[in-house]
Amino acid sequence: AQTVTQSQPEMSVQEAETVTLSCTYDTSENNYYLFWYKQPPSRQMILVIRQEAYKQQNATENRFSVNFQKAAKSFSLKISDSQLGDTAMYFCAFLTPSGAGSYQLTFGKGTKLSVIP
């Protein structure tokens, strides 16, 4: 079974500082996609960043970047210059083949990030 582990249930960071959220996963597949999603309080889930497993270069989107270590099956999210609007639940997810021609998008349990003024 495909699993995603986020070992930090809650984190906090001072405004303008940098924070890193951890994610590890388990799969026997060689090709897959990895995502970080953000879910602000009482608001819908939105995509933060996406990484393709066959690409060695780490993805970057403005203040958000990832550290993708394929051999270690690790996919951490770094948020630079944290802003109050970054306060949210962050979910790591990955998309892998799940047999019989289907694909499964699996989520971790999330990390609650609080940005402190």
Place this chain on the structure above:
Amino acid sequence: EAEVAQSPRYKITEKSQAVAFWCDPISGHATLYWYRQILGQGPELLVQFQDESVVDDSQLPKDRFSAERLKGVDSTLKIQPAELGDSAMYLCASSLSFWGPGTEAFFGQGTRLTVV
């Protein structure tokens, strides 16, 4: 900007009653997901469609849950009868394709179900 539409936003129902949720994905998105999210936890997949076909419903409690996407566009998730443990947020998401470019899923605002 195109969005995934879900209704209702909130639903309160008594246990043993039937309840239904509706989802309209982004136009042109072939893949549609229904997830259940318990407060403070990550989403858990209930069912996945590719066009009108179910490609994964292994986690759907089929004795009480059903889902359909008859014309490969909008979708309905039904629970009958509802149980107290079904109280959760039900999220619908869609993606352009299930593999390759366009795999990122876009989520609706969800339906928060409370069973009393």
